[in-house]
Each structure stands twice: as C-alpha cells, then as structure tokens.
Amino acid sequence: MQFKRIWAVFVSRNLEFLRDRSSFGWNFVFPFLIVLGFGLMFSNDTRSEFKTGVFPFHDSEVSKEYLEIPEKFTNSKYIHLILFESFEQGMDKLSHHKIDILIENSERPWKYWINDSSPKGNIAEKIFREAALPCEESGEWLVKEKINTVQIRYIDWLFPGILGMNMMFSALYGVGYIIVRYRKNGVLKRLKATPVTAFEYLAAQMFSRVFLLLFTISVVWTGCDAVFSFNVAGSFIDAAAVFVVGSISLVSLGLVLACRGTSEELANGIINFITWPMMFLSEVWFSLEGAVPWVKEFANFFPLTHMLRALRKILNDGATLADVMPEMIILSLISIVCICVASFFFSWTK
Amino acid sequence: MENENMILEVQSIAKKYREIVAVDNVSLAIPYGICFGLLGQNGAGKSTIVEIMENIILPTSGTVLYKGRPRGRSFREETGIQFQHTELLSFLTVQDTLKTFSRLYKNPLPLKDIMAICELDTIKKQMNNKISGGQRQRLLLGLALLNDPDLLFLDEPSTGLDPRARQHMWQIIQGAGKQGKTIVLTTHYMEEAQILCDMIAIMDSGRIIARGTPGELINTYCDKDRQPCNLESVFLNLTGKNLRA
Numbered sequence: 001m002q003f004k005r006i007w008a009v010f011v012s013r014n015l016e017f018l019r020d021r022s023s024f025g026w027n028f029v030f031p032f033l034i035v036l037g038f039g040l041m042f043s044n045d046t047r048s049e050f051k052t053g054v055f056p057f058h059d060s061e062v063s064k065e066y067l068e069i070p071e072k073f074t075n076s077k078y079i080h081l082i083l084f085e086s087f088e089q090g091m092d093k094l095s096h097h098k099i100d101i102l103i104e105n106s107e108r109p110w111k112y113w114i115n116d117s118s119p120k121g122n123i124a125e126k127i128f129r130e131a132a133l134p135c136e137e138s139g140e141w142l143v144k145e146k147i148n149t150v151q152i153r154y155i156d157w158l159f160p161g162i163l164g165m166n167m168m169f170s171a172l173y174g175v176g177y178i179i180v181r182y183r184k185n186g187v188l189k190r191l192k193a194t195p196v197t198a199f200e201y202l203a204a205q206m207f208s209r210v211f212l213l214l215f216t217i218s219v220v221w222t223g224c225d226a227v228f229s230f231n232v233a234g235s236f237i238d239a240a241a242v243f244v245v246g247s248i249s250l251v252s253l254g255l256v257l258a259c260r261g262t263s264e265e266l267a268n269g270i271i272n273f274i275t276w277p278m279m280f281l282s283e284v285w286f287s288l289e290g291a292v293p294w295v296k297e298f299a300n301f302f303p304l305t306h307m308l309r310a311l312r313k314i315l316n317d318g319a320t321l322a323d324v325m326p327e328m329i330i331l332s333l334i335s336i337v338c339i340c341v342a343s344f345f346f347s348w349t350k
Numbered sequence: 351m352e353n354e355n356m357i358l359e360v361q362s363i364a365k366k367y368r369e370i371v372a373v374d375n376v377s378l379a380i381p382y383g384i385c386f387g388l389l390g391q392n393g394a395g396k397s398t399i400v401e402i403m404e405n406i407i408l409p410t411s412g413t414v415l416y417k418g419r420p421r422g423r424s425f426r427e428e429t430g431i432q433f434q435h436t437e438l439l440s441f442l443t444v445q446d447t448l449k450t451f452s453r454l455y456k457n458p459l460p461l462k463d464i465m466a467i468c469e470l471d472t473i474k475k476q477m478n479n480k481i482s483g484g485q486r487q488r489l490l491l492g493l494a495l496l497n498d499p500d501l502l503f504l505d506e507p508s509t510g511l512d513p514r515a516r517q518h519m520w521q522i523i524q525g526a527g528k529q530g531k532t533i534v535l536t537t538h539y540m541e542e543a544q545i546l547c548d549m550i551a552i553m554d555s556g557r558i559i560a561r562g563t564p565g566e567l568i569n570t571y572c573d574k575d576r577q578p579c580n581l582e583s584v585f586l587n588l589t590g591k592n593l594r595a
Contacts, residue, residue, distance in 0.1 A: 008453030012442055019441035019477075185437035190493075192406060193431040194454040195423070349406065 001203075005196045009204030010211075017174075017212055027216050028223075031166040035224045038162070039155045049080040050124040053090040053102040057083035068105050073131035100124040152316050156231050159224065160311040161284035166220070167213050167243075168250055168278060168304050172271045175209050175254030180267040183349065192348035199343050202255055206339075209254070210247045217243060233318030239311060241321055242328065246307030249331040252338030253303060259345040278302045283309075306330045354418055357382045357501055357532045358403060363412035365398050365556075372398040373409070374556035380549075385523070385533040387547030389540070389581075391589055395556040396536045397434060397505055403534065404431050404503050416501070427456055430499035432490045434506045434536075440479040444470055444489055447478060448496065455497040467522060468492040484515035491522060502526055502533045508542060520546060540582040550581075554589050 018024055054067065067074055067081075074081060082099060084090040090102040094115055101124040104111040112128060114121035182188045191201060224230070232239070257270055281288065281295065282304035288296050299305045310327035313319035321328070358380040365373040373395045380386045390396045401407045403414055405421050416425050438447055445461070448470070452458035465471045468488040473481055481489065487507060494502060504523065508516045516539075523546055527533060537543050543550055544564050551561040560567060564581055571587055572579040 005454050008450050012439060012446065012450040015446060016439050016441045182437075186433065186435055187437050187439065189406060189433060190431075190436045190438075191454075193404065193426070193429075193433070194451065195426040195456075196454050 001197070001200055002195075005200045006204040006207070009191075009196065009201055010208045013205060013208040014212065017208070027166075027170060027212075028219055031162055031216075031220045032223055034162050034166075035155075035159060035220075036227065038158055039224075039228050049078055050101065050120060050127065051080050051082055051099040052124065052128075053082050053084055053093055053099040054105050055084040055087055055090045055102070056105065057085060066105075068107060069103055069110055070128075070131045073128055076127070076131075079127070094121075101128060103128065153231065155228055156316060157312065158285070159228075159230055160308055160315055161282075163217055163220065163243075164246070164282070164304050164308045164311065165279055165284045167217065167247060167307075168275060170213055170216065171209060171247065171250035172254045172257060172275060174212070175205055175251050176257035176271055177264065177267050179205065179255075179258035180261050181264055183347075184262040184264060188348045198346045198348070202339070202342055202346060206248065206251045206255060209251045210244065213247045213251075214240075214243060230315075232315050234314035234320065238319075238321045238324075239314045242307060242310045242314060242324065245328055245331045245335070246303065246311070249303035249307070249335045249338070252335040252342065255342035256338045256345075259342045260347055260350070262350065278304050281305070303331055303334045306334075355381050356415075357417060358534070359415040359418075360399070360403060361413045361415070363399065363402055363409045363414065365395075365402060365407070366410045371556050373402065375412075376553075376556070376558055378551060378558070378561075380532060380534065382532055383527075383530050384548040385527050385535060385546050387543040387550040388534065388536045388553060389538075389543055389550060389585060390536075390553035392538075394553040394589075396553055398556075399553070400503055400505055400534060400536055404429070406431075427497060428499055429501045429503065430494035430497060431503045432494040432505060432507050434509070436490055438478040438486070438489070440477065442478055443475055444478065444481065444485075445474040447489065448474075448492060451493050452496050457498070458496050459498050464492045464496055467495065467525065469518070484511050487511060487515070487519065488522075491519065495522075495526065500531060502531050504533060504535045506536055506538065508537065508539060516542070540580065540585055544581045552585060552588055560584075560588055 052073075054069065073079060082093075084093070084102075087102075087104070090099070091113065093099045094102045094113055097115060097118055100114070100118060100120040102113045110132060112125070114125050116122075179188070188201075253274075257267065257274070261267060279285075281299040282302050283299075284304070288299060306327040310319075310324035310331075313324050313327075314321075356379045358378075360376060360378040363373055363376045364371070376395075376399055378399075388396045388400065398407070402409045405414070405425060414421060442450065445465075448461050448464060452461060465474060468491055470485075470488060470492055473485050476485075478486075478489075487510075491504070491507060494504070507523070508519045511519060520542065523533060523535070527546075533546075535543070535546060547564060549561070549563055550567060551558045552567070553559065560571060562570065567584050568579050568581065571584040573583075573587065577583045
C-alpha cells in the first residue's frame, strides 16, 4: 500500500467535488434549508396542535369572542381553530383527515363530529368534552407537577437527525452512485491500468468523502447555529468524534453498494431502497418509542440509528464519549465489515 | 515457447462470453522494441485480445507472459495504456489529470516533458470537459506515456482525429518507437498501420488469419494483377468485402 497513491486519488476526488459548484453548493444549501424550514414550521411546536374546524363562519378572520363554544377549549394553546363557511366544507376536511374535529358554533348542546379512525380526533373529542363540562370537581383529583430536567426544543432534537440524514445521502450517493458511474464510463478501467490497488482506491474515496462530510457539517452547523442558537449540553469534541466514526460507517456502506455494477439506475434504486427505511427508522424525524419491537430491532441494523443515538445523547443530554461507547463500537464494527466486503467484492470493470 | 527476445507472449488465449467466442486460441509473440499492429473488422476480437494482454480482463484459458514471466506487480509500472474509450474526471484540468496519474507511479517522467511531447502546454489549465477530441486523445496518450513505459498499448488512438491531429499522433508514436519502446497498436486505418507498424497480425472472428511485416503481407496476399497492392487490399482480400455483424 502506498500513501502517495491514496493521496493522489484523495486530492483529485476533492478537487472534483469542490469544483462542481452546483453539487458543492447543494450539499450546503440542502441541510440548511431543511433545518430552516423545520425550524420555522415547528417553532410553535405545531406537531401537537389539534386542528379544530368550526362552522358556520363567513369571515375567516372572525374574533374568538364570537364563538359560542367553551372558552376553556378555544383558549388552549394546543387547539388551532380553522373556520368554515359551511358544514359541507368542514366535513370534507374532516373526512380527509385535514382537521381533527369539527364543531358547530351554536348554543348548547354543541354538536361535533370526529373521524373515528383518527387517534388525534379521539383525543380532541376528550379535550372538547372535558372543556364543555363544569370543572369544579376535577381540581381535587389531579395535581400538575413541573418537569425538573431541561426541556429540549424540537429543533435541538431534530438538528442532529437532519445532519445525519444529509450525511447519509451524501455518503451513499457521493460514493455508491459516483463509483458506479465511474465504472460505467471507464474512469475505473483507466485507473486499473495504473499501479493503484483496489484497497488504495477505496481508502482514498473513503477519506475524501469523510473529509468533505466533516467540512460540510462544520459549515452547516455554524450557519444554522447562527439562526437557531442550538443548545448543546455535551462536548463538541465528543460530538465531532461521533461524526467522524459515523461518517466512516456511512461511507463504508456506500463502498459496499459501489463494489459492483455498471448500471446507474440500479445503483439509484438500491440506494433509495436503503436510504428511505434508514431515514424513517433511524429516528431522523420522529422517535420510535412505542413502535413494535421488531421495527426497533430492525432499525439497529442501520448505522444512522447508532450515530443519531450517540449524537443526541451528547448534544441533548450532555453524555460523554464513554457513555456512547456501545454506539461507537457498533459503528466501528459496521465500518470494518463493510470495508472488508467492499474490498473483497470490488471490481474495476463489472 | 518462452523466448527471451520477446517482451510479450500470448499463449493459446481464448475468451468466451457464454456462447460467444470473442478470442479463439490466439498465440502471439511480440519482440522488444517493435510496433506491433493488430488489424481486423469491428468485432473481430482486437480489443478483447489487447485487454487480455493489458491484464484488464481475464482470459477463459491460456497464458500471457511479460518479459518471459507471468505478469507481476511491475507490469503496471512498466506499461502504458490508451484505451479506445476513456472518460476523464470532468472537473479536473489537463494539468491536474497528469499530476494525479503521475503520482500513481514510482518513477514518472517530468510533467513538462509529457506536455511538450503531446503539445499539452497551451491547454494545461483547461478542464477535461472543455477540451476537443484531438486534445483529449493527446492527453490520453500523455497519460499512457507518463511512466516512461517499456510497453505501450494503443487501442485505436487516432480514431476520430482530423488529418493534422492524426499526423501529430503518428509523430508521437514514432518518437516513442525511436526511444525503444514496444508498441501494440490496433487501428482501422491501413495507411496508419503501414506507416507505423513493423509487424502486423490480422484478426477475423477471434482468430489470427495472417501475420508478418507489411511488406510480407502485401507480397503474400495481394493479387497484383487485379488491384493496387497495399495493406488495404490485403485486408479486404483476407477479411472479405462484406460487412459483418
């Protein structure tokens, strides 16, 4: 193995990436836009809002004072009122799950409709019924306590997920797809005619992509932090270590996908087949708490799951590197297995 | 058949793709320091046998010896290859490309020498995706010459070039020959083969059907009473005038 040859391929791949301005720019713009978009969308934590349709109203800007339904319900910060001119309009939205409950604005007794198949509709019904009843008695039965731990904002929880997702796409497409394209158009065949070995070539590709991923993450983090001022409970150095090991594991997976084949369409299909479940099951967007056990078990096969688990422990909960050692070991094992498989099966031409 | 005068020996090589026989029991011996031409119609098996010699594809059966031995690690250091079709990294300049490839070899030639030989100086700052077909062929030849190879494989190096660019390509190849390099050349241009090659083998349907110097081939296979005698008429006499699949 010669480091001079690894360095040569590393430099050329980096130059290619940096000079392809459109794809280079997109690697920064994409995660920034996602974080920005979700940051704005969930700044009021609208995930937990119950969309409540009220009819009949001819003016959609009408004040809550004109509502006949209980104030206790309409004043709740988790109730988002949407006004409709007619029952038909409201029912159309309810039947398509676009609202959770539909209430007629009238004197008591209030009429309401929910979609029986909607879990949120059933909870909205409970809230509405509770608000509609006299509440003197319930005070004796229930005592509200405050959370003593730091409450994590959704954007702080989401941010590592978005960075991880961007890393996943960049690793699998930037390595898996690109190497298949190089094989198809003969770039790899030309390299085969030189003394560079498969291991040297794959190592250079991996180092290059890991370097570019870390560079991209640093820039995106700095930019997003300027907008959202993320709360970081743990150490940046520990987080950086997880990013490095996580990047290596994702890129190694990309190398496995790239070890054979000359069809870009097939490569694209396989990458989609892997990235979509990984994106949804690795807790990028939402937690798997409450999911059926086999789904949770299945998610453990994905490197992104372990990377995000470790990152969130450090960034959100203030864990140390020692605390996330199980995840780091799993990521390292995934990397070793993937690199061995990729090197063994790698072909320059087919 | 091992022979110390031969830089490359191809012994009973066959290559099959399922039912299709691309190369059928071909044996060749190429002496040091000559330009060896391989001619044949499209699909005759030229590129396949050349890629087997280059160790790019494996034969179904048979062996290839380089300097009397099976090809080892030194083979890549001592050979230069210009493929028929090669894509280059789009966003590298000509100079970056040469620099990248030169770093892959232990003892590369100075880049300025390669740029001078292949007249790449004026385009060294241009991106690979912005250079013309002729410039591209010169760059690919430059890459093949970077390691100062003992054995140079050129697979249709002048295809698609204008007459001036082709003449320049010939000059570079002749220059490499004068330095004592052994050249294996495939081409569809009979004039090119006649000018550049010391020995020629003509392939048809995966087999070698004739071999010799250009003069020997003309003397042996040309019907002097019926046609002008040159390599083209020899080629047409041997391979037939009808198009093949």
